Structures are given as structure tokens and as C-alpha cells.
Amino acid sequence: MAGGRTGARRRREGRGNGGLPAEVAGPAGAFLELVVRALGLERAALLLESSPGALLVPVATHGVGDLPPCEPDAEPPGGPWTLALPLRSGLRVAGMLLLAPRGGVALPPADVDLAGRMAEAAALLLEHAQLAADLVRAHELLARADRLSALGTLAASVAHEIRNPLVSVRTFIQLLPERLGDQEFRTTFRDLALGEVERICGLINDLLAFARPAPAQVEPTDLNELVAQIVRLLDAEARRRGVVVACMSDPALPLVTVDEAQVKQVLMNVILNAIEACAARGRVEITTRTDESGEESSCVVAVADSGRGIAPEHLEQIFDPFFTTKDAGSGLGLFVAHEIVTHHGGGITAAPRAEGGTVFTIHFP
Ligand SMILES: Nc1ncnc2c1ncn2[C@@H]1O[C@H](COP(=O)(O)OP(=O)(O)OP(=O)(O)O)[C@@H](O)[C@H]1O
Ligand SMILES: [Mg+2]
Incomplete structure (x- = not known):
């Protein structure tokens, strides 16, 4: 049978x-x-x-x-x-x-x-x-639409980010034949060019990992590393807007069992929102820590910005699908983030900061 x-x-x-x-x-x-x-x-x-x-x-x-x-x-x-x-x-x-x-x-x-x-x-x-x-x-289609929308934002700033170091690499290669005998030129510029190439490779790897994630799977993951990757990807976008992004990672943060690609999507949405909320010379602070206050400890990522804050009447709606106050926003970012985090048994909340701006707190069990 x-x-x-x-x-x-x-x-x-x-x-x-x-x-x-x-x-x-x-x-x-x-x-x-x-x-x-x-x-x-x-x-x-x-x-x-x-x-x-x-x-x-x-x-x-x-x-x-x-x-x-x-x-x-x-x-x-x-x-x-x-x-x-x-x-x-x-x-x-x-x-x-x-x-x-x-x-x-x-x-x-x-x-x-x-x-x-x-x-x-x-x-x-x-x-x-x-x-x-x-x-x-x-839900899968909405998450995909959201990922594509984030990629659209990233594409322009990352392309820009790649062009500048390529110019210095090209200059080095052009000058090399006539400066071949110059030992200092060879070592200094070789190191410089190599550093730039490494940075471009890292950026492209991060971008590809975000654009074409591995099939869904949960495994022990270093949240600090995911935060670092997303911050690297968003670095150019932040600088373009004159926003400083600072990371304060707890080196003792334990691994969390999550789907890496999905959590990167959460971090991308929340950190990008924070950068977008800040005016020029704004600041986004990302902190990771362990929270022992509940019955079971959880790992927390807090994303605080010095932006315009969220109107009290909007606080209830920001996690709804298609809620947006932006001209070109899809309103999917926080909805997808909320879906992913709760699916992992965690939570995501938003609160105003005393000094102005907003803090998003994401926790994973
Ligand atoms: N850090 C923040 N500061 C102020 N408002 C925010 C912040 N994060 C989210 N919001 C508000 O929540 C709304 C919904 O955010 P969500 O990420 O879901 O969509 P969106 O950012 O508008 O569109 P998209 O993510 O497609 O660009 C935003 O339009 C904005 O009004
Ligand atoms: Mg958004």
C-alpha cells in the first residue's frame, strides 16, 4: 500500500x-x-x-x-x-x-x-x-519584485563605483611601459591597482549573491557578515546622497540559523529605507547585539537613522503591502522584510528616536 x-x-x-x-x-x-x-x-x-x-x-x-x-x-x-x-x-x-x-x-x-x-x-x-x-x-512574486526594485537602485550606484577604480587601473597599465624601470612606481601602483581590482571583485560578488541567491535554505549564518556585505553594496548609494553609514557589530554575536539570501533582502530594504530617509549629511547607524531580556536570547540588528522620521499616523501602515510615501516607491520593501523575519520566527519593529529619526529593530531567535 x-x-x-x-x-x-x-x-x-x-x-x-x-x-x-x-x-x-x-x-x-x-x-x-x-x-x-x-x-x-x-x-x-x-x-x-x-x-x-x-x-x-x-x-x-x-x-x-x-x-x-x-x-x-x-x-x-x-x-x-x-x-x-x-x-x-x-x-x-x-x-x-x-x-x-x-x-x-x-x-x-x-x-x-x-x-x-x-x-x-x-x-x-x-x-x-x-x-x-x-x-x-x-508572496514569492512580491519578494521577487521587491528584489528587482532594490537591484535597480543598486545598479546605477554600483556601476559608478566600478568605473572610478577602473580608471586608475587603466592609467597604471598605460604608464607602465615608460615607467618599467621605476621600482617605486611598479610597487606602489601595482598594490594600488590590485587593491582596486579586489574591491571591484568583492562588490560584484556581493551584487551577484544578492541578485541570484542560492535556493532557499537555512543554515548557521554570521549576521555581522551579512550586514557588512549589504553596507558595502549600499556604500556608493549612501555617499551619493551624502549619508554616512556606520556599523557597530558585536564581535561575540552568535550565529543565527536563517536563510542568508532572504535575510540579506531584509537588511537591504531596511538600510536602504534609512539612507533614503536621511537628508544630506544624515547618518545611519547599524548595531548588532545579543538580547537576553526575553525567555530565550535573540540576535538583534538595529538600524537607526537621523532622517525625517515616520508620521505617527503612518506607523501602523508601513508594513502593509504597497504602502509608500515615495513617488517611485513600490511599498513592498517593509512588507517583504516583515514576511521574511516572521517566517524565521523573529520580529521587526519601528520606533521614533528621541533625537529625531527612526530606529528599526530586527530580531532573530
Ligand atoms: N527609515 C525610515 N524613515 C522614515 N520613513 C520610513 C523609513 N522606512 C520606511 N519608511 C516609510 O515606510 C514606507 C514603506 O516602506 P517600504 O520600504 O515598504 O516601501 P518604499 O520604501 O516606499 O518603496 P520601495 O521599498 O519599493 O522603494 C515608506 O514609503 C516610508 O514612508
Ligand atoms: Mg523601501
């Missing part, structure tokens, strides 16, 4: 059924188990459309072994089946619940009735799973 279920699921994954929510297989298997037991059946199967108009594919089977996919109007595979109940989702038939009683005898009317209600429940479950999958997908 279990073998059939696992086999069906394996084949489903192998065929890459894009339209199916992945989490259906688990609950579907449990559901079939319930149906088989409640109706005293020999076997049962659940077939779903992989996408509208496409083949019906088994998502779970009970006591049948592997079932092949089936054309929508063809005889269901793995028969004979005594009952094939449609799973209706609105006006659409999203799949079939197949039942085979012991010894092939027909089910009594009361059991047929019960099976019909179970098929209705399965269709509802399916709809919920699809809605949940759609919601996850929508």
Missing part, C-alpha cells in the same frame, strides 16, 4: 506536474486511507488534473501500486472500479476519486452517499491546497 503511494508520488514529481500543489500528495494519501477504512474498500485512488485540460495523474493510490496517467475521457487506470466520483471545483471537474469494494460487489446506497460526500470534501481540500499554493506563489 505504502509502496504504491510512494511510487505514485515519485512519478508525479518526476513528471514535474507544474499545476499541482506539492503538498496535496501527503494529505491525499491520508484522505484515501480514511476512505478505504470508512467504507471497508479493497483499494482506492485519487487522480487529479495536472493542469486544465491535461491528463489525469494519480496523486495517491491505496492498495493499487503505481497507476499510469489517464486521458480525461478514457477508462480510469488500475480498474475495475465500482465507483468513479468526480471532484468538482466550481464548474470544473478537477479529478476523480476511484473506489473498488472488496470482492467487486456494489456499495450499498448509504455508502455511495457517504463516498459522494467524501469526494465533495476532497474537492474542497484540493481547492484550499490550490489557494494556499497560489498565496505562496504570490
Whole structure:
């Protein structure tokens, strides 16, 4: 039995059924188990459309072994089946619940009735799973849109940041033939050019890691290092706006178990907001520390700015999707940051500072 279920699921994954929510297989298997037991059946199967108009594919089977996919109007595979109940989702038939009683005898009317209600429940479950999958997908798309928007801001300032050191490297290479005999020129400018090249490489690496993150995975991560990377990436943007960014990292900060790429996106959004909130000669201070005040200790990143502050009537709304007070803002930055942090079991809050400006406090368990 279990073998059939696992086999069906394996084949489903192998065929890459894009339209199916992945989490259906688990609950579907449990559901079939319930149906088989409640109706005293020999076997049962659940077939779903992989996408509208496409083949019906088994998502779970009970006591049948592997079932092949089936054309929508063809005889269901793995028969004979005594009952094939449609799973209706609105006006659409999203799949079939197949039942085979012991010894092939027909089910009594009361059991047929019960099976019909179970098929209705399965269709509802399916709809919920699809809605949940759609919601996850929508969140992923919003996070992606937010990342692209941050990249747009970064691109111009980072390009500028790369051009200047390249000019000094080019000058060194141009002058080299005529200054070949000059020992001091060779060593000083070689070190200088090398330093600039290293800096460009570092910047490009940080940018690529932000633009094309590794697949989602949580692992022990050094928050100080993530802060340093994002500050390096935003350094040019801050200087362009005349804002000083200062980092005060606690060297004893323990590692936190997080998804590095997602946390970088959080830091990017919050620090970029702080830089944008500051007028020229503003200051952004980023502090990391351990907070022992709660029941369990947590790691904290505080981003304080000397900017214009947040109007009290806006404080409630800043984490809402699409809330923005900026002409070209998407209003996604803080929403995505909040989603990511709470998904990690942490929290993010904003508060006014006594001396003016705002402090965002992000904590990870
Ligand atoms: N440090 C801050 N100081 C003052 N206001 C802030 C600060 N951070 C966020 N806000 C307010 O919260 C709003 C929402 O921020 P969020 O990052 O979600 O979107 P945005 O910055 O407006 O747009 P985008 O992130 O796409 O550029 C901002 O428009 C701004 O009004
Ligand atoms: Mg923002």
C-alpha cells in the first residue's frame, strides 16, 4: 500500500506536474486511507488534473501500486472500479476519486452517499491546497519584485563605483611601459591597482549573491557578515546622497540559523529605507547585539537613522503591502522584510528616536 503511494508520488514529481500543489500528495494519501477504512474498500485512488485540460495523474493510490496517467475521457487506470466520483471545483471537474469494494460487489446506497460526500470534501481540500499554493506563489512574486526594485537602485550606484577604480587601473597599465624601470612606481601602483581590482571583485560578488541567491535554505549564518556585505553594496548609494553609514557589530554575536539570501533582502530594504530617509549629511547607524531580556536570547540588528522620521499616523501602515510615501516607491520593501523575519520566527519593529529619526529593530531567535 505504502509502496504504491510512494511510487505514485515519485512519478508525479518526476513528471514535474507544474499545476499541482506539492503538498496535496501527503494529505491525499491520508484522505484515501480514511476512505478505504470508512467504507471497508479493497483499494482506492485519487487522480487529479495536472493542469486544465491535461491528463489525469494519480496523486495517491491505496492498495493499487503505481497507476499510469489517464486521458480525461478514457477508462480510469488500475480498474475495475465500482465507483468513479468526480471532484468538482466550481464548474470544473478537477479529478476523480476511484473506489473498488472488496470482492467487486456494489456499495450499498448509504455508502455511495457517504463516498459522494467524501469526494465533495476532497474537492474542497484540493481547492484550499490550490489557494494556499497560489498565496505562496504570490508572496514569492512580491519578494521577487521587491528584489528587482532594490537591484535597480543598486545598479546605477554600483556601476559608478566600478568605473572610478577602473580608471586608475587603466592609467597604471598605460604608464607602465615608460615607467618599467621605476621600482617605486611598479610597487606602489601595482598594490594600488590590485587593491582596486579586489574591491571591484568583492562588490560584484556581493551584487551577484544578492541578485541570484542560492535556493532557499537555512543554515548557521554570521549576521555581522551579512550586514557588512549589504553596507558595502549600499556604500556608493549612501555617499551619493551624502549619508554616512556606520556599523557597530558585536564581535561575540552568535550565529543565527536563517536563510542568508532572504535575510540579506531584509537588511537591504531596511538600510536602504534609512539612507533614503536621511537628508544630506544624515547618518545611519547599524548595531548588532545579543538580547537576553526575553525567555530565550535573540540576535538583534538595529538600524537607526537621523532622517525625517515616520508620521505617527503612518506607523501602523508601513508594513502593509504597497504602502509608500515615495513617488517611485513600490511599498513592498517593509512588507517583504516583515514576511521574511516572521517566517524565521523573529520580529521587526519601528520606533521614533528621541533625537529625531527612526530606529528599526530586527530580531532573530
Ligand atoms: N527609515 C525610515 N524613515 C522614515 N520613513 C520610513 C523609513 N522606512 C520606511 N519608511 C516609510 O515606510 C514606507 C514603506 O516602506 P517600504 O520600504 O515598504 O516601501 P518604499 O520604501 O516606499 O518603496 P520601495 O521599498 O519599493 O522603494 C515608506 O514609503 C516610508 O514612508
Ligand atoms: Mg523601501
